[in-house]
Amino acid sequence: MANEPLDTDLMEHLRGARRPVVLTGAGMSAESGVPTFREAQSGLWARFDPVELATPEAFERHPQRVLDWYAWRREQVAKARPHAGHQALARWEAACAALVIVTQNVDGLHQRAGSRNVVELHGRIDRDRCHHCGERAETPARVCAQCGGPLRPDVVWFGEMLPEPALRRALGAVSEADLVLSVGTSTLVQPAASLPAEALAAGVPVVEINPEPTSLKGRTLYRLRGKAAEWLPRLVAIACD
Ligand code: OAD
Numbered sequence: 001m002a003n004e005p006l007d008t009d010l011m012e013h014l015r016g017a018r019r020p021v022v023l024t025g026a027g028m029s030a031e032s033g034v035p036t037f038r039e040a041q042s043g044l045w046a047r048f049d050p051v052e053l054a055t056p057e058a059f060e061r062h063p064q065r066v067l068d069w070y071a072w073r074r075e076q077v078a079k080a081r082p083h084a085g086h087q088a089l090a091r092w093e094a095a096c097a098a099l100v101i102v103t104q105n106v107d108g109l110h111q112r113a114g115s116r117n118v119v120e121l122h123g124r125i126d127r128d129r130c131h132h133c134g135e136r137a138e139t140p141a142r143v144c145a146q147c148g149g150p151l152r153p154d155v156v157w158f159g160e161m162l163p164e165p166a167l168r169r170a171l172g173a174v175s176e177a178d179l180v181l182s183v184g185t186s187t188l189v190q191p192a193a194s195l196p197a198e199a200l201a202a203g204v205p206v207v208e209i210n211p212e213p214t215s216l217k218g219r220t221l222y223r224l225r226g227k228a229a230e231w232l233p234r235l236v237a238i239a240c241d
Pocket of ligand 1: 024025026027028030031036037038039043054104105122156157158183184185186187188189209210211212214226227228229
């Protein structure tokens, strides 16, 4: 619960943080109305088969099926609005310029709330790129101007590499961080899941915000059971005020 008393060490880490990194996953967007992936009832992967929708092979075999599913998800994202947790992180960045958000989300909600220092590990759902040459293109064209290849959402699918510059920035930020928050992620998908684990291995304090338990563990882990939109405004008030 977001009103439970906070550990005094944790409060000091928040107040003293000069280079905080916030890793976010699908649970960060849940209260904005974007479904998560792995939750038992409501998760997308409970209702749809990722192998049929989120792999390069699926797109090569049934491009229209994949594009239709992404069109539906784009509609959900277009309707979503940033919540108090996104706004709190934007405020923290304004007060502490070195804050870096590393997100697995493809919805752009952090930027819509005003955050600027955002590393997007899994791409962006509101952009297209060429499946063959990677050139970015304006939706809703169907083929790429440069090579004539088919356009697809600019997101990372299962079996694909993460964009190298984003991964490098994320690893660099975590290696310099003095506090890491892991918000709304099951920490099951690599390499994003390794980021809080690396911080824990280095003895850096890590705060996990999640209504459910995850497998993250470590001596310097603080677990806050509850929702992002409830916890983040409270933590940022401690860090900034
Ligand atoms: P998951 O769906 O695996 O996990 C979402 C987590 O958010 C779960 O642990 C939930 O308990 C938690 N959660 C739900 N509501 C929350 C709330 N209001 N506040 C805080 N936490 C909440 O999503 P990710 O960990 O982001 O990749 O998944 C990682 C990647 O797997 C995604 O980027 C996507 C997916 O397949 C690709 O599509 C490549």
